[in-house]
Amino acid sequence: RGNSRSSGGESSLTWLRRTFERPETTIFAFHKKIKHRQEEPMSTLESDKNKAYTLSSADDPIMATISKRKRRAEESLDSVYYDKQPLAHYAPAPFTEELPPCLEPYRRITREEALSGRATRPIRVYADGIYDLFHAGHARALMQAKNLFPNTYLIVGVCSDDLTHKMKGFTVLSEAERYEALRHCRYVDEIVRDAPWTCTPEFLDEHRVDFVAHDDIPYGAAGTDDVYKDIKAKGMFMATQRTEGISTSDIITRIVRDYDTYVRRNLARGYSAKDLNVSYINEKKFAIQNRVDKVKDKMKKVESKTKQVVRNIEGKSHELIQKWEEKSREFIGNFLEFFGADGTWNTFWRDGTSIIRQALSPPASPSRSPPDSPSSSRSTEGFEGAEGGDPGAGGSGIDFSDSDSDED
Numbered sequence: 001r002g003n004s005r006s007s008g009g010e011s012s013l014t015w016l017r018r019t020f021e022r023p024e025t026t027i028f029a030f031h032k033k034i035k036h037r038q039e040e041p042m043s044t045l046e047s048d049k050n051k052a053y054t055l056s057s058a059d060d061p062i063m064a065t066i067s068k069r070k071r072r073a074e075e076s077l078d079s080v081y082y083d084k085q086p087l088a089h090y091a092p093a094p095f096t097e098e099l100p101p102c103l104e105p106y107r108r109i110t111r112e113e114a115l116s117g118r119a120t121r122p123i124r125v126y127a128d129g130i131y132d133l134f135h136a137g138h139a140r141a142l143m144q145a146k147n148l149f150p151n152t153y154l155i156v157g158v159c160s161d162d163l164t165h166k167m168k169g170f171t172v173l174s175e176a177e178r179y180e181a182l183r184h185c186r187y188v189d190e191i192v193r194d195a196p197w198t199c200t201p202e203f204l205d206e207h208r209v210d211f212v213a214h215d216d217i218p219y220g221a222a223g224t225d226d227v228y229k230d231i232k233a234k235g236m237f238m239a240t241q242r243t244e245g246i247s248t249s250d251i252i253t254r255i256v257r258d259y260d261t262y263v264r265r266n267l268a269r270g271y272s273a274k275d276l277n278v279s280y281i282n283e284k285k286f287a288i289q290n291r292v293d294k295v296k297d298k299m300k301k302v303e304s305k306t307k308q309v310v311r312n313i314e315g316k317s318h319e320l321i322q323k324w325e326e327k328s329r330e331f332i333g334n335f336l337e338f339f340g341a342d343g344t345w346n347t348f349w350r351d352g353t354s355i356i357r358q359a360l361s362p363p364a365s366p367s368r369s370p371p372d373s374p375s376s377s378r379s380t381e382g383f384e385g386a387e388g389g390d391p392g393a394g395g396s397g398i399d400f401s402d403s404d405s406d407e408d
Contacts (some may be wrong), residue, residue, distance in 0.1 A: 133172050
């Protein structure tokens with residue numbers, strides 16, 4: 001863009017820094033709730049070695065989009081809801097050496113100005129540490145530092161390997177890995193590599209630090225019992241709270257405590273004994289333990305399946321017993337209904353016996369013939385003649401009433 005601008009002839013970098021630190025140019029997210037209108041999400045201001053900070057809407061499409069949405073918001077305030085949260089980062093946080101130098105005079109913001117909201121620029125908060133095995137405790141500490149003031153610019157200093165090994169001890173991750181982990185934390189705006197163990201006044205002025213954020217536990221060093229003692233005396237220290245139950249030391253303790261488990265885990269996943277710095281004997285021992293564990297797992301699975309089968313059999317046997325009882329009751333009832341005293345068989349036997357008896361022993365013939373039969377009339381007449389003593393009527397006195405029936 002040239003070394004000077006048309007208005008005033010000031011330096012481009014000076015103008016950029018002054019413009020960026022003005023509150024009216026701070027980037028905010030304008031969440032619009034307009035019916036039937038869907039817009040693409042806004043991106044953040046990218047910063048790298050080549051582009052540095054670009055704030056001109058004429059050259060940067062991102063800033064052009066933001067300016068366009070600002071104008072729309074001013075035109076339709078009824079349908080716009082302002083959320084003064086910074087835009088989400090779509091790129092890693094830059095390193096300090098990647099940013100353009102600031103040539104403007106620097107005046108530190110006091111605690112009263114920061115808390116009252118009268119600050120005319122973002123409040124620069126510095127948080128330093130080792131950040132080995134970056135975990136939730138680190139992230140929560142940075143979140144607290146980011147939310148100390150309404151408009152916070154968070155600078156994170158990470159100590160190098162040489163300084164850390166000398167002052168505190170060995171680390172699991174290298175300094176490059178720790179730098180990269182911090183760059184991708186959503187609360188971080190800038191990374192300071194090879195940060196000093198103690199924040200000197202020269203360091204704070206160089207990075208234009210307003211406040212230093214850290215937990216309030218005293219950290220001793222050579223010649224002092226608390227490296228933040230001078231900063232606390234100046235009123236620049238802002239205390240954050242530690243997250244109980246998690247720290248880098250706790251994570252390493254878990255790994256050391258369960259060393260055999262993790263070695264066996266990695267051996268099972270294809271790592272060699274050389275990769276894990278394990279001797280040949282220990283490798284074979286862990287391999288045998290892995291096989292034993294597999295057998296135990298199989299036995300547990302078989303045991304669980306056996307228990308399930310036994311439970312199923314018990315349930316089915318209970319059902320079978322109930323069905324057998326029901327069937328036995330039904331069988332006994334049917335048996336009694338058929339063979340009981342008043343059952344079908346006895347009824348059938350009585351009826352059948354009477355039929356057979358009648359068939360084998362027919363009823364006797366009647367003693368007299370019917371009155372209208374000729375034989376009976378003749379017999380009656382003979383009988384009457386005999387009683388009368390009429391000799392002509394065959395008064396022999398013999399009754400021939402059955403002679404016809406015998407003949408029949």
